[in-house]
Amino acid sequence: MKKTVKIRYRPNSNGTSSIRLNFFSGYEIANGKRKAKRLIKTLPFHLITDPKTKDEKNQNELNIKKAKLLAKEWEKNLYKKTNNNGLIIDPKIPKGNLSEKWINHKSKINLVSPANKRQIDVIVVGTGLAGASASATLAELGYNVKTFCFQDSPRRAHSIAAQGGINAAKNYQGDGDSIHRLFYDTIKGGDYRSREANVYRLAEVSGNIIDQCVAQGVPFARDYGGLLDNRSFGGVLVSRTFYAKGQTGQQLLLGAYSAMNRQIGRGKIKMYNRHEMMDIVVIDGKARGIITRNLVTGEINRHSSHAVVIASGGYGNVFYLSTNAMGSNVSASWKIHKRGALFANPCFTQIHPTCIPVSGDHQSKLTLMSESLRNDGRIWVPKKLHDVKMIREGKLSPTQIAEKDRDYYLERRYPAFGNLVPRDVASRAAKERCDAGYGVNKTGEAVYLDFSSSIERYGKERALVLGLDENDTSLVMNLGKQVVKAKYGNLFQMYEKIVDQNPYETPMMIYPAVHYTMGGVWVDYNLMTTIPGCYAIGEANFSDHGANRLGASALMQGLADGYFVLPYTIGDYLSDDIRTGPISVDRPEFEKAEKYVRESLENLINKKGKNPVDFYHKKLGKIMWNKCGMSRNKNELKEAISEIKNLREDFHKNVKIPGKLNEFNEELSKATRVSDFLELGELFAKDALEREESCGGHFREEHQTKEGEALRNDKDYKYVSAWEFNKEPRKSVLHKEKLEYEEIEVKTRSYK
Amino acid sequence: MNLTLKIWRQRNSNSKGEMKTYKMSNVSPDMSFLEMIDVLNSKIISEGKEDPVAFDHDCREGICGMCSMFINGQAHGPDRLVTTCQLHMRKFKDGDTIVVEPFRANAFPVIKDLVVDRSAFDRIQQAGGFVSVNTSGNTQDANSIPIEKNDADKSFDAATCIGCGACVASCKNASAMLFVSAKVSQYALLPQGKVESKQRVLNMVKQMDDEGFGNCTNTGACEVECPKGISLKNIARMNSEYMASTLKS
Incomplete structure (x- = not known):
């Protein structure tokens, strides 16, 4: 793809020609398809169409020279915004000092008036810490929220199983903690593969989370003086972790659940339990709704909205054996990936030591x-x-x-x-x-x-x-x-x-x-994916933990995204939607999406092969654990890619799903999830193969020091790998978001 | 281990159910109860004569509250302080017959086999199980109100309820008092929750009654079967809160 600025002349009726710079700047993904994006700039001077005198000719020559210079300069600037493959991938990090970015950004973005918020619908998929806190906050702000979870109650989302605690830079212990230290520890812990501005914001709002949760009645552990107690977690030298025995996740989730309940009671959240998102609906390039399956009756439904928030957690269950809940899955993230959302750093997985x-x-x-x-x-x-x-x-x-x-x-x-x-x-x-x-x-x-x-x-x-x-x-x-x-x-x-x-x-x-997946859906600073109007928050996105997450930071990120970040940034996008009005689910895009969902479900259930779903899930898990687990090498990753592909083909021929479509059918639900894992697994291995360095949880045997420590390669790999779906996982296209660090010096991580 | 399972099978909420017998052989004592049912299900699927046994489960580490099952007449089976997912087969003997039923209560209609609808619990929480504070983050500093450790600990103990419904299933009256009182107590013991405690207990109790749960007659079966060991004292505390609220209003 040639990316140069072309100069075009267009004669006007008054004998002059205007000069336009025409730049094919790359493409965007709209509705799963690539769309060329052209930028056109008309210059503020013109040529004389038919120069007669020497003066006129000289004038023209001078202006052409000027145009060429401007074109070159523009070209230089534009190149910075497009990446290696011509996709426009802009993290939209605000300008200014790191510590002022979020404050400035918040005060500059567009708002939606309270009256208009009542006209706007938002769908949230998932009710863990991120989904529940986002649902509650958006409803409090006045949006009409529809929230979906596959469990029988939103209180059962897997955040509930988080044990140890939640970090916050409160410095209650007076041991030298600060926002900057929490930020630095998180970046270093993530082995310099996370986005600086996002991590700083996370550290910045961490203190608010604790205030908020205490006000909600979350019973954190206290000392004999009645004040909050703290403990330490791995990778840090201060005590900044707040906890409630070994049930911190439970207490925080029940806090967010209670905030949701208050809004459900007021009718501001419509809650759909035992519903699973089957696909996203994109209209004119924007996320406008989802298709769901009612897990009790098997009914397929359409739901429209002005924005869709994916908060469906991580994909650790691709390994079959993990600390994730049995139902935890990648499907919501994978569906949006197939409709145009980039998937970032899939190989960054956390293997928990204990x-x-x-x-x-x-x-x-x-x-x-x-x-x-x-x-x-x-x-x-x-x-x-x-x-x-x-x-x-x-x-x-x-x-x-x-x-x-x-x-x-x-x-x-x-x-x-x-x-x-x-x-x-x-x-x-x-x-x-x-x-x-x-x-x-x-x-x-x-x-x-x-x-x-x-x-x-x-x-x-x-x-x-x-x-x-x-x-x-x-x-x-x-x-x-x-x-x-x-x-x-x-x-x-x-x-x-x-x-x-x-x-x-x-x-x-x-x-x-x-235990946890640092990788996930690519999002910009506003937590929006590459599908306009579709957001990803919590573990479902990739942004804050780089190649390794520090303990007690997942709870922090989930609540930060849901309570304090998304509710601001989504308003900026929705401010354009105040005149849109309700979106009809009778639009052809909904019809098409529903038809697609029905057909793929029918395809699955009509297989009548010989192996149950778990047979494939266990096999996939074995491949992943043995070849994409704690240490990885080139040959085994290559083997994994082809083995997973074969397994997927076998699954689609020989899987056996009992029961019918229109009833409670756990095996069918499992099959839809495993079929997505079988695609993700291949991309996972491909990503691990591409990243020729060891960093954080990604350890390539070829890249280690004499003492067996991870050997990072900042020169060639200091970027986020964001994958674009392209028919099948092995053909996915890699896009790179270069990581720039303004505030900190990138160093070799050492805990010696 | 060889076992005989008698399991409640019911196609959906409209059809009649029945107990069916299954033979299990080579059960490892290290398996969890649910893993044993997984093995049974894969057997049923490969035989292809009927649908696998439907049951609720998710985290399989005893915290999400999704798994249920009434095993040999006890909610979550014979072991104490565990959910069904943490119950291990070593608690049974070779040759045992095990009877598995859903959690039974009028307010928990059966959806399929061992799966019941516990959304009544959600509705009780929606009626008042919260502190009415906005999530703006603009509250006072978390350490501005010291809370006596003893109260904070008791509040936490009440808050560990996982909402599984074992208390309801174990109660001869199908009462939800232990569940409701745990939430009422959690907030009543904290200064943040005290502000609206009067209204909260009235609303939650009303919703509990509307859902069709029975009343408490102080048998204490709920406390014995509760996988999180929620104390009966919470019911006493709720009763006193309720009394005080009705007298004041």
């Missing part, structure tokens, strides 16, 4: 043990292979291994951060030890998380406070267990129920598992 290890083939999901446990738990494996062998054979218990025979490998390798290194680092270190043969369960895929030293430490402290004998071991241990129980009681109970071992007495066994 999960309960896999116990057998029947396993349907993995359970997380909160990162907060690493505040007090120490991770180790035996130093001697002989001890490992004895443990696996059940002849030795971990408590019998002497202190000097234990390898606290995180403390050994990363003395500055110790057990609180970021998740990607901790996960890889666990894999390294297990690969070397030091894994402590039957399958050799587990390490110990040990609380005995903190039980003793806390016990002594309590004994002193209570004026008891700090040398009485059994008393100290008892007191210590009480303290640990108060902090992590529900997590210890959960562990005991699943593994049938008492973690107060014997160390927990843990192993890394897929």
Whole structure:
């Protein structure tokens, strides 16, 4: 594609010719199709059409020269805005100092008057922290909101399972925290692959979230003075994490759910439980509604709106085994991707270091043990292979291994951060030890998380406070267990129920598992996707966590997007829609979309093959985990791409779905989700293959230091990979959003 | 392990249901109860004679409250302080017969097999389960009102309710008092919730009655079966809140 400015002359009736600069600036994606975008600029001077005198000829020559110069200058500026493939991909980052961008942007964007908001409908898909908070806030502002979730109640969205806490730069502990430090930690934690302006804004609004949640009646943990308590999470050196035991996500989600309930009661939110979004409807290039399936009756419905917000979470379930809920899926994000939204950094996945290890083939999901446990738990494996062998054979218990025979490998390798290194680092270190043969369960895929030293430490402290004998071991241990129980009681109970071992007495066994996806739908600074009027918030988008997310930041981002960012930025877009009026669902675009949905569902259910949906999902998960998991290499990624493609083809030939379309049919719902995972998986592997560097959760074996640390390549890969859908995943087109850092120096990440 | 399952099968809310018997062999004691049903379902699908057993589930780590099931006469089965998804087969013995029914209550109509409609719970929350504060973020600083640790802890304990409906299913009156009182207590114990506590309890109790839940006769089955250990004291607190509100209004 040649991108030059052309000069065109057009004769006027008065004997002069106007000069126009014509630039084919690239293309936009509208309704899933490429649309050329031309920019035309008429210059403020003209030529004489038929020059006669020498003066006139000279004048013309001079003006042509001037036009050429202007054309060149324009060309230079325009090139900056288009990317390698000619797509116009503009993150729309406001100008000015980093710390003033959001304040200035908010005060300059367009608003919609309260009377006009009543004429505008917004659809929100998903009711996790992002979706619920956005629904509640948009309804409070006055928009008519329609909200959809596939669960039987909005309160069950998977944000509820978040355990450890939520970060905020409150500096209540006086330990040197600030907005800038939270911003810096997040960028560094993300291995310099996130967008600076978005992350700064996130840190900026973090404090408001805590104020807001307390006002809503969220019962955060408090100290004896009645003030809010904090703890530490991985990758930081301050205590900025607010928490409610190991159920922080639950409490925050119920807070957002209560705010939603208030609006449902007022009729400002119409809530659709047990409904799944099947497709987005784009009219004249703008998002104007969705098609849904009622999961109880099987009915297909059309819903129109002036904007669509996707808050449907991440796609960790592409691995089959993950800490995500069984129903968590990529479908809403994938549907909009196929209609023109770019999908960014799909290979950036977080593998969480502390999960309960896999116990057998029947396993349907993995359970997380909160990162907060690493505040007090120490991770180790035996130093001697002989001890490992004895443990696996059940002849030795971990408590019998002497202190000097234990390898606290995180403390050994990363003395500055110790057990609180970021998740990607901790996960890889666990894999390294297990690969070397030091894994402590039957399958050799587990390490110990040990609380005995903190039980003793806390016990002594309590004994002193209570004026008891700090040398009485059994008393100290008892007191210590009480303290640990108060902090992590529900997590210890959960562990005991699943593994049938008492973690107060014997160390927990843990192993890394897929937990969160940093990648997601590409959005600009306003959180809008490349489909005008379609937004993506929370885990569904890609913007804030780069290549690795720090603990307790997902809750922060979900609520920041929903409560404090989207409600402002969406108004700027909707201000153009105050005269649009209601959008009819009888438009041909709706009809076409509905027909497409019906046909693909009928296609699926009529297969009558031989394998159930889970058969394919498990197979896909195995490919993903073995070849696109904690470490990746070129050959295996290539294999993964073709294996997933074959598996997908087999799925569409041989899947067997019982039941009918027009009834409660869980297998059919699963099939629609897995069919999207089978496409995403291929793009995932393609993205991982393309990114020839190791950064954050993306570890390419070809790119590591002698010590086995990740080797980033800022020269060639300091960009966001934003993929454009093109018929099938392997043909997807890569677009690059260059990442520029104004405020911080890009450095090698070190936690040593 | 070899097991005999007797499972409630019902096509939809309009049709009649019945118990059906299934034989299961080679069940691993490390499986969760739902994983055992997964295995049964894949067997049913490959045999192709009938539809798999429909049941609600999502997070499978005991926090979302989506899974239900009345197992051998107990909500969430024989283990204590767990949901069905965290119940493991090691709690059963080889040769056991296990009876699986949906959560039964007039206010929870069956949708299919073991899936019931619990939207009545949502409607009770919509009637008053919130603090009427806007989400603008322009509230006072989070630490401006200290809250006694004891109250904050009790409020949190009440707030851990997952809204699964085990209390209703376990109650001979199908009462939702434990569920409603947990929310009422959470807010009544916090200064932020006190402001509208009078109206809240009246509205929520009214909605609870309108939905057709029964009354509380202090049997305490709900507390025993609650997977989150919500205390009966919350019902006492709600009763006193309710009394105070009716006397004041």
